[in-house]
Amino acid sequence: AQSVTQPDIHITVSEGASLELRCNYSYGATPYLFWYVQSPGQGLQLLLKYFSGDTLVQGIKGFEAEFKRSQSSFNLRKPSVHWSDAAEYFCAVGAFGNEKLTFGTGTRLTIIP
Amino acid sequence: DTGVSQNPRHKITKRGQNVTFRCDPISEHNRLYWYRQTLGQGPEFLTYFQNEAQLEKSRLLSDRFSAERPKGSFSTLEIQRTEQGDSAMYLCASSSTRGEGQPQHFGDGTRLSIL
Secondary structure, three states: OOEEEOOOOEEEEEOOOOEEEOOEEEOOOOOEEEEEEEOOOOOEEEEEEEOOOOOEEEOHHHOEEEEEHHHOEEEEEEOOOOHHHOEEEEEEEEOOOOOOEEEOOOEEEEEEO | OOOOEEEOOEEEEOOOOOEEEEEEOOOOOOEEEEEEEOOOOOOEEEEEEEOOEEEEEOOOOOOOEEEEOOOOOOEEEEEOOOOHHHOEEEEEEEEOOOOOOOOOEEOOOEEEEEO
16 A cells, blocks of 8 residues: 655744755555645645656746655755745655545645744 | 636534535546545545546545546535534545546635534
């Protein structure tokens, strides 16, 4: 069975600082990996996805993520955060065919001035 | 692309009542998914459809829950005899099967509160 671990429940970062959110997955084959962002009371917005090819993927809002098979990781990064990035971030893994996603428990990001 | 639409956005009901939620997917998407999200957790898969066929149901989907997608377009999720533990955000998502790795696009959810 597939699973996702997001070790950091809550992260606080100063505006303008760099950001890295951790994600570790468990899946027997090559996974489909996703990062979604959720603002309070809203649905999930797709930031980026990986399913093959270049292991460094670019997403919206200046985010990027790197797939590292040897570490079973798919960490999300941003070089300089903005106050509007404050939200909940979810990493998800899907099987081939993408019939369903398994999500981590999320990381809540707080931005301080 | 008008996005995934869910109605209602909020539903408050008394324990024991039945509730029904509706999801309208992105028009060209043939797959539709339902997830449940409780406070402080990530979404959990409930079920999914490809066109009108319901292809997989999670063990979370007890016999009080039923989902339909009668014409392969919109979908409804009904909960009968609601319980306190049903309080959650119910999220709908849709995706296309054209091409590999098509992501799921989510609606804003229906928040259910059981009194």
